Amino acid sequence: MFNILIASPRGYCAWVDRAIGMLDDILDMYGAPIYVNHEIVHNKFIVNYFERKWAIFSDDLESIPTDSIMVFSAHGVAPSFVQAAKDKWLRTIDASCPLVIKVHNEAKKFIKEWYKIIYIGKKTHQEAIGVRDNDLENITVVGNKADVDSLSFDPGQKLALLNQTTLSVDDTKEVIAYALEKYPDIKLPGFSDICYATTNRQEAVKELVKEVEALIIVGSKNSSNSTKLALIGERASLPSLLIDSPDEIPEDFLKWIENVWISSGASVPDSLVQEVIKYLESLWGKFMKEIVTAEEKMIFPYKIKLS
Numbered sequence: 001m002f003n004i005l006i007a008s009p010r011g012y013c014a015w016v017d018r019a020i021g022m023l024d025d026i027l028d029m030y031g032a033p034i035y036v037n038h039e040i041v042h043n044k045f046i047v048n049y050f051e052r053k054w055a056i057f058s059d060d061l062e063s064i065p066t067d068s069i070m071v072f073s074a075h076g077v078a079p080s081f082v083q084a085a086k087d088k089w090l091r092t093i094d095a096s097c098p099l100v101i102k103v104h105n106e107a108k109k110f111i112k113e114w115y116k117i118i119y120i121g122k123k124t125h126q127e128a129i130g131v132r133d134n135d136l137e138n139i140t141v142v143g144n145k146a147d148v149d150s151l152s153f154d155p156g157q158k159l160a161l162l163n164q165t166t167l168s169v170d171d172t173k174e175v176i177a178y179a180l181e182k183y184p185d186i187k188l189p190g191f192s193d194i195c196y197a198t199t200n201r202q203e204a205v206k207e208l209v210k211e212v213e214a215l216i217i218v219g220s221k222n223s224s225n226s227t228k229l230a231l232i233g234e235r236a237s238l239p240s241l242l243i244d245s246p247d248e249i250p251e252d253f254l255k256w257i258e259n260v261w262i263s264s265g266a267s268v269p270d271s272l273v274q275e276v277i278k279y280l281e282s283l284w285g286k287f288m289k290e291i292v293t294a295e296e297k298m299i300f301p302y303k304i305k306l307s
């Protein structure tokens, strides 16, 4: 018997769903082209879908005609970019996730109170770039313990610690604990900066990772929360794939396997997961079961209003 086990929650979080809905509605209301800084969300399929509707993903403000409409992506946006867009007289709408905006606000508050900030994240990720832009001098991005080792602050310097919303929960806990050993007085935010969607999807994947023989995560390689799901499998020495579509499953990947565990990142439409399931069913017939570890029922309405 071949078992296809599917994690829930998986796929779109409520804020990704909202950002995608906003861009779709703006294209319908105002017509193409609509510009988007960066990718609206980190998913190849979604980006291709919008490119076919003539959304233009570009951070190059120079090349964008004055008076165009620009949507700021779900990852949040650097304050200097918002200002530059204003200076260019672009009409804008912000599809940033409020949980990312919360971290921007925490950073601003700490900076105002003369803290320096250690921000755990990936230096090149759009979200980290955006948060750091609040104060390039006083926000330092660290990715791991070695980066914490290399920090040196003047004695008595007030320090605060923030992090990217889509990191590995376990790795982040470790880096925070390590930073606290070095700087016991470091101030932490009241609530974890790792978002509920990232936490829930990681908890769901952990649920069966020790009881299956393979893990398939549907998601794009540049999606932070998707890569962190695949990492859970790799760390459990489980053959693990991170794929955008079923044609990326190597032929021999599922040899000798009876139970395959499937999930997807927060920017992945469920239709892509269903394609993978369909493909697996076409190989082995079906026994499919969804394992629910948490309920997510939020829907966030929006109004299209340009600034």
Ligand code: SF4
Residues within 6 Å of the ligand: 013, 014, 015, 016, 074, 097, 098, 099, 100, 165, 166, 195, 196, 197, 198, 225, 266
């Ligand atoms: S994954 Fe988390 S941070 Fe990213 S849009 Fe969803 S809720 Fe917001």
